[in-house]
Amino acid sequence: MTYTSPKLLTFEEFIAQYGDNTRYELIDGQLRDMEPTGPHEAVAGSIAGRIYVEIFNSNFNWLVPKTCLIKPPAAEATALRPDVIVLDKAELSKEPLWQKEPIICNGSTIKLVAEVVSTAVASSRETRPTRCLTNWQDDYARKVEEYAFLNIPEYWIVDFSGLGGLQFIGNPKQPTFTVCQLVNGVYQQQQYRLGNTISSKLLPNLQLKLDDIMHI
Template sequence: MVAISSKFTLAEYLSYTDGTDTRYELVQGELVAMAQPTGVHGAICEFINDAFRPEIQQLQLPLISKQELIAVQTLYINNKITCRIPDVTVITLEQWESIKFCEAVLKETTPLLVVEVVSDGSRNIDYRKKRVEYNAIEIPEYWIVDFSDRKVTVLILKNDLYEEVIYGDQNKIQSELFPKIQLIPKEIFSI
């Protein structure tokens, strides 16, 4: 991943274009190019997003699940902003309505659940940096899906800290947001 080193404000980030299809996250005021995901990465994101949608409908929850479309402002330190774009984001319909006709960035509210699919270049970022950032803004549930290690780590916010449970191939994933979801890592990784 390549960083563009001049410091950007949120407004500059939202209006930035370099004439390419490159997507960027804003990390402490610097643009960081997001690597093009592999086909497996994209298929896993799609599979999980597609698994969340029937849960939302079945439980009649006022929620929406989006794949790689919503940025989340996670940090604001010394006038340096960080905005991440999770692989899958679950938000309320009210949040969706507030960003539907403008840049899709949650600035003052947090998602209910985010999913990051680990790739070789993002391992440290997904397991460490984003965990700290998502904890700081109190995202209640964070999934880390690791294809290489064939595991799903589910982090649930309890008393201001994440408690993690690691699910292997045959273990049914337990979600607080979707308590009835029938999903095991083996299904996710067999796409």
């Protein structure tokens, strides 16, 4: 990715200035303006809704907050904002920031995260974005490492437009739903294409295909 002389932000600065703005997250002090499109939000909403139905039907003590930030303990200037996140209600009492801010610090509180791959821009407080980017680099690489380090059981990468690099989704590029399941601290990845039924160990009764959530 290319950035134009960005001014690095601390976690505290980010929260003070952008914590309530759902289009921004922070990675290594660099502000990410996610600029969510209508199709992106429609896909994220469909996923959240289907997960909520499974939680309700299975009577899990989990919740799907409207907005939430993750503060990885090993990354001081990072605040991740997943498109969809599932939290364990029983663990929220152990979260140091939750009562004042929708911020999660402990990986044990998180059951699942989902990222919807879309276009995005790199930005800073002092310089306007100059180049349009895709966020697949973060979703397929950096966040795989961060979420595995937090021991999050499942991570979904929903690439409904086939934007990911060839090394991640193959050639030719096509819409891809990747389910990352944590095994001994490492994500084992299974990819699903249009027409495939998606399998989730966390939600074993889930009936879902990528076709069901396509809103392009």
